[in-house]
Structure formats: C-alpha cells, structure tokens
Amino acid sequence: MSFSVAGMDEERGAAAAAAAADEIRRLPAEVNWEMLDKSRFFVLGAALFSGVSAALYPAVVVKTHLQVAPPPQAAAATVRAILCRDGLRGFYRGFGASLAGTVPARALYMAALEATKSSVGPAAVRLGVSEPAASAVASAAAGVSAAVAAQVVWTPVDVVSQRLMVQTGAACRYAGGADAFRKILAADGVRGLYRGFGLSIITYAPSNAVWWASYAMAQRLAWRVVGADRSESYPALMAVQGASAAVAGGAAALVTMPLDTVKTRLQVMETDGMAARPTLGSTMRGLLKEGGWAACYRGLGPRWGSMSLSAATMVTTYEVLKRLSAKEGSLG
Secondary structure, three states, X not given: OHHHHHHHHHHHHHHHHHHHHHXXXXXXXXXXXXXXXXXXXXXXXXHHHHHHHHHHHHHHHHHHHHHHOOOOOOHHHHHHHHHHHHHHHHHHOOHHHHHHHHHHHHHHHHHHHHHHHHHHHHHHHHOOOOHHHHHHHHHHHHHHHHHHHHHHHHHHHHHHHHHHHHOOHHHOOOOOHHHHHHHHHHHHOHHHHOOOHXXXXXXXXXXXXXXXXXXXXXXXXXXXXXXXXXXXXXXXXXXXXXXXXXXXHHHHHHHHHHHHHXXXXXXXXXXXXXXXXXXXHHHHHHHHHHHHHHHHHOOHHHHHHHHHHHHHHHHHHHHHHHHHOEOOOOOO
16 A cells, blocks of 8 residues: 555656646747857947946935934935935935946856756756756856846945945035046055955855745746746736846845845945945944944835835846847747
8 A cells, every 4th residue: 555655646746747848838938048148238228228227326425314314204305305416416426436337247247047958957956956946056056146237346336336326416526437546446455346246145145046036936927827828928927027126136135135234334335544434344343333223224115115116127128138149040
C-alpha cells in the first residue's frame, strides 16, 4: 500500500512539474542576451531611459528634501516650498549630473542583468531545478549582480546630484555638477564620492533580488488570471508587465526605506576640516534622536509612488527595448 501511495505522490509531483513547465512555455517569449543586437540595445536604451528618468526626477527631488530636512515636513509643503523658492527649475536641480551617470550606469545594469539571467537559468535547469524555480533564482541572481555593477557608477552620481538637489538659492555652495565633483573630491577624496557605497549595496542588492524574483512570480500569477492565451495581445502584455512591476516596486520601496533614508543623509551631509566625518552609526543615531523610527520613513509617499511608477515604466520600456533590439529572425 505504501508503495502505491509513494507512486501516486511521484506521479502527482511529475504532473505538477510538467504543468508548471507548460505554463512557462505558454508565456510570452523571453528575449535573452544572445538574441540581442548589443549596439542597438545600448543606444536605444540610453535614449529611452533618459526620457523616463527626466519624467520621474521631480519625485526623487521631493523625496530627498523630505529625508534630509531636520523638522518633519509634509510632501505637499515641500513641493510648495521648492516651487516658491526656485520655480519648476528647482525640481530638476542636479538633473544634468544624474543624466550624465544614467547612460553608463544603465548600460552596466542591463549588461549584468541579461548576462547573469542567461547563464544562471539554464545552469539551474541542468542541475535539476524546476523551470519556475530556475526562473526565480536566475532573476534574483541577475538583480544582485546588476545592482552591484550599477552602483559603481550610481554612488558618485547620487552623491553629486543629491548635494545639488538640496542646496537652496540663498546658500548655493556648488555652481553645477562639475563644480560639486571637484569640491567633494578636494574635501574628502575619492572616498567622499563613494560615501554610502556599502550601504547602497546592502540596500539595492537584496532589493533587486526580491524585485526581479517577485516580478517573475507576479507575472505568472497575472497570466493565470488574464489567461496565457492572451499573451499574444500587445496591450495585455504591457498591462501585465506594468502591473507586476508596480507591485514589486512598491514592496521594494517599503522594505528598503529606512536604509535609503540613512544612505541619503550620509551622502548629503557636508564635512569640513574640524568636523568628524559622518559614519553610518552616527547618522542613524541622529535620525532616531530626531524623530524615532518614523523619521526613517520620511519621504515614503514620494518614494513609493516614484518606485512603483518607475518600475512599471522602466519594465515596459525595457521589454519594448529588448524586442526592438532583437536580432533579425531571433523571435521566430
């Protein structure tokens, strides 16, 4: 009797694995690294993501102001203050420096993401991992490697652009991105440009792993609701990918908010020859003293909205980019 039960369990397990594999095969075809025309991919990617960054940049400026302002402020009050003080231009302080880093950072991110995903997924399947699990593992590993690679460029860009974001018209220490770069380098050396690098890795590597893995799973769940037979419909494809990305982005924003607040404070704080260089511990203690754990979530609204919208926009743009960059005949 026990042998028949074991046999039935094995049959059910095999049937479930076969059903999962069939479900993945019915989903929209994945455009992997080998299928891409790399030059077209990077040129089109630079143009598309620069446009997306420009649209979402004001939310980043508001979030940064909320995180570094000593007394707690409402997002609406911060928006009004920026608008009254600097006009619309105030929402784009530091954008030139940020945009200059967007192209190489995105290139590193996309290259690491696709190369890792294309190598880890097949390797996991060869080791006997089921296709759904292999897809999630590959997405998580790709997210970690992409985050680490991009932070090599993004951390100095963040330090420079955030300093520019929070300076006011009455106390402008920096004339622009190049001037900020030179002054930070002169005051703190290369270490000053990479302030918060370790914390950025701690924040974004797990966040990216969770984000890409949850995005892959959310897509599969969404297609079960919508029906995989509708995957050939371009509007349905964009809607499912966008909704899945928005959910994953919002969850990642909530989980990583305290670390992001500390990182932003650490990167924006000025130092002079007499003052002690700020550390992770001193920054965290100062933040908790200022407003308790609630202070760690200042700017959550703008960051939640920005990351959800950014995720939905970036992913749909990214998927379109991959299809536009696919080599002739690679999609069948």
